[in-house]
Amino acid sequence: MAAGDGSVRGAGSTIVGHGPRGTAHLSLAARRRVRGLVGFVLGVGGFLLVWTLLTELVVGEFLLPPPLEIGGEMWAVVRTGEFFRQFVPTIERLAYGFGLALLIGFPVGYLTGTSRYWRAFFHDMVMVAGSIPGITYAVMALVVLGISELGPVLSVGLVSMPYVAINVAEGLDSVDRRLVQMSDAFGRSRSAVVRHVLVPSVAPFAFAGVRLSFALAWKVEQLTEVFGSSKGVGFQIRKEFEDFSIPGMLAWVLLFIVFMILLERFVLVRLERYLFRWRLEEQG
């Protein structure tokens, strides 16, 4: 949706910009930057507005402290370095979990996409995995593994795996058959077809699976850390809950959300655009 809007706007401004080439470019970039800045200010302003209204009119300052107080709390958590000490293990587990999801999801997706038998075999598991409540993974991990490093990693892996698998299968489904037939006609080896046709077609889909499951995966990871972990952001949230500290809990969760949204916007979306760039060229 966003990409579509962007291209429409881009096309409009190239038609309009018939001044000297340099200034047209500058004004386009500048305009885009200003628009981004205004959007950011409005978005943050709207968020603070909703929050303040809730505090003042509905819930009260004791139960939902105003933004300024939480801001101070967040700053304290960052300044002492505590945030990064807890953030690093959480991110590490997330990364291992995604590694696991790719490791299992790729073969499952490949089998699903190429064989009728395996498609029927994995169908139910892949289709229902998304609706299994997160609390299942969290408490099961605690029962089977106790308080351990492996629990959050396994939860992330199991939650994300079906998304990787189904997207890999979709990627195989979208492979341009004519390219495969042409490679066959020109006598390319099987490994060359895999390397130059299948992998480039499927990789973006697999990555899309990871990116899509990102938001879900870290929620389940938080939950697993709340139930059975001795460090990490989820564990801190639990500690603040047990201390009955609403500001502390909100500070931790909001900091984490801000970092996750930044990570998604600036790392994952760019990486995906990079992997997908050949498709954009094809469409253009």
Place this chain on the structure above:
Amino acid sequence: MSGGAGARRASERRRASIAPAMGIALERRDVRGGALGAVRRAVASDLGARIASYLLLLLLWQLVALYEDRFPDPAEVFGFLWIEVSAGSHGGVVRGQFLEHFAATLPRFGLGIAISMALGIATGVVIGASRMAEALFKDTLLVLLALPAIIWAFLTQMWLGLGDDAVVITTFLSAFPFAAVNVVQGVQAIPRDLRRMSTAYGVSAYRRFRHLQLPAVTGYMFAGLRFAVIIGWNAVLLGEWFSASEGVGWRSRYWYDANRYKGFVGWVVIFILFIVLLDRLVLVRLQRRAFRWRDAQLSEVEREAEEVDLGVTGA
């Protein structure tokens, strides 16, 4: 979104199978007659594959139970389930309870989903129709989507204490952003060309609503309902785990706290079955029906991928 040419090109690409060129053996149908051939065909059929996958799952479960003594094996869990569902005796004074807890949970769940759908549709229409509202509130919605249900379970317990209110509000707050975001997408997906054409040709407001706006939004609304229900089910369980004294979530915690893990795993089986059946038998069908005008040209793989992905795409 994709024009006719794009769809034609896609179907052309798909017509040929990639299997022969890739050296993948095509599935061979066993043509041998007799009893042996029939058995082989049954094992290789789709149903055979599904049964095989469930057997593998049971085997894995059994292996986990062997590896970790605390974890109950399938036989123990199904034995427990039988007693719990048939209201038999668990030994001592504890009796099986099944309907009681569903009767406590379902009204909370239904109320939470109803509130989140009503407010989600209202919010979604406002944000989808006005650029100003979108600029102001889209990021707020994004943060709400990102908040894990556990935060709401903790906060509502601190705000409201133990009781029904905390559970209903946890469900509502967790499910609401998913309903809203899907309605926003639906309102924004009304094709601009058709909107302009209706203006140019002076199409009446009623016909515009009936043939343009309603069909465009309905599919997304059912998708929103589907994810509100899935997210809300997790939230109601968490809410009950922390703030209730009866209900499905509370009962699973009861067995967990009593160190009777077969009881806990048994209830996990129950609450997974409940949501999976609700999703596959009701919600997915509603969503498919409402989207059929749009997805008719998609292949089965694409449609399923869409159904799985849609829930987590958010904004």
